[in-house]
Amino acid sequence: MAIVPVDVLSHAAIAFVYAGKLILLTIGLNMTYSVLKFSNFSHAEWVTWGMFSSWWLLQILAFLVPWDAEMGFIINNILIQATFAFFMVGILGILSEILVFGRLRDLKASARSFTVASIGIGLVVRNLLSMVFGDYPQPVSSPELPFGLEDILVINITLTNRDPILGTQSIILTSYKILIILISIITVLLIDYIFKHTKFGIAMRATSDSIDLAQVSGINTRQIIFITWFIAAGVTGFGAAFVRATQGRFGTMDGFSMLLPIFAVVILGGVGSFRGGIVSAFIISYAREISAIILTEFQKKPYGLQYVIEDLLGFTISLSPGYMDGVGFVVLILVLLFRPQGIFGSVEAIRARV
């Protein structure tokens, strides 16, 4: 056996891609968190609905209109799918504002009420999706990439193969995995720019600071809130379509299972700091992956820590790599102990509640 028993490179690549997904799916949550000032738990279902609308809804729509080769080409294009998901999830965001959150705001409800309501919305959407599509993840094909990117965007490097010292070290990244990273960083920079430097972005921040003062400055705050919902939800749907494209199957729990890491990224990076989200996504993602490697080693017979403990103490503590998500949170807690506003967050943003 090689001295380095793990394919470090491939794990690094996996974590890299996971970070990209987190970045992409975090932007919308960061927006709602910082502008609307509450924890939107239905964000999970934005992700799920983004996946479903980008695939199934588009398939169904295409089925309803007369089918020809042209149509198949269009709906299998990732850009079409992602744009479609942008609008579909954006509409979901606006609907939840109209049906629920707008009314709560009129009643001057607390942020806690908003959060609880968002949990409710999430449950409703998730269960509706389950009713229609069933609970089990279904295999689907990857959409096509335009411009022949599929063949260009491939990284396949084998640094060492069964080397006596390094073992096997290799990276295989297919087009969507690379694309996720690129798209996520471009989207963050774009949203960050809008937020910081455009009049619209300043209006969003002003509205989040004080609705009254924003209104007497001439801002139609109702409109700003609607647009915030639409963009935050839309970007999440857009991202979800790309995340969907990296995985062979998807189901109604996919968004929910990523919710906690997504929250961790926002909080670690600092609420309101989109660039901070990039750094924290990498931190969380690598902490997760490294712990997965270590935990896997612990489970190896006969000298893994798990068996050492078993021999010494006579009972079994499972050290499953399934605990890797927990490790991300340990990192989160450790950082927050020293910087409660997150790595890049501003102090006033922690006044965002719940």
Add this chain to the structure above:
Amino acid sequence: MDKPVLRAHNVVSGYGKLQVINGVDLHVNEKELLTIIGPNGSGKTTLIRTLIGLVEMFEGQVFIREKEVSHMRPHEIIKAGIPLGYVPQLANVFPSLTIEENLKMGLFVKKWDEYYLKRIEEIFNLFPILGERISQRASLLSGGERQMLALARALMPNPEILILDEPTAALAPNLAEDMLQQVVTLKKTLGISIILVEQRAKRSMELSDRGIVLVTGRVAAEGPSNELLQEDTIRKLYLGVREKS
């Protein structure tokens, strides 16, 4: 008498079913400092917020510069180009915006980059401290500096009428006096009309042209400040002046 810059007739307003203002008539003349005093909870804040559309008006009419603004939402009033500046009692700046962005917010409905350059020199002359800290976030300012920023923001669009809700509330006594003097100076140098809501009733009445005493959402007394200052009941009840025995 000059034409009033702002006048309101029979204003009835409140929150939902709660009626707070019960039929108030009010006007401010050109280049006049009107002070509104009254006990806590008498509805001073509610009244001026009604004037600019932040509180729902159940009955009545409001005109600013002869244009009816009743039932308009605040951003509509500003977008209609009505020359109005407002400094609220609480939350008077945008804490997460920089000082520069805060000042620009006063010009939101205009081409703000262009106007900003035109206005900024005058504003920095009035409030030199702001010029030194232009790229800091407003949350880092002290209470007094915030109050200045709030005032500066309200002045950015060159308003003809300025509405101030207890600008001295968060200030130490000597700073409060400075602030009141500043208000008087603004009125004189800029030639604008000001509605001032104040807890420091006696002092602000001394500095102003006319006064209104608001009690439980009604005008209990109104008139030139020097006359109000002479009236015994008002001195006793609302100005906190103890009679010498």
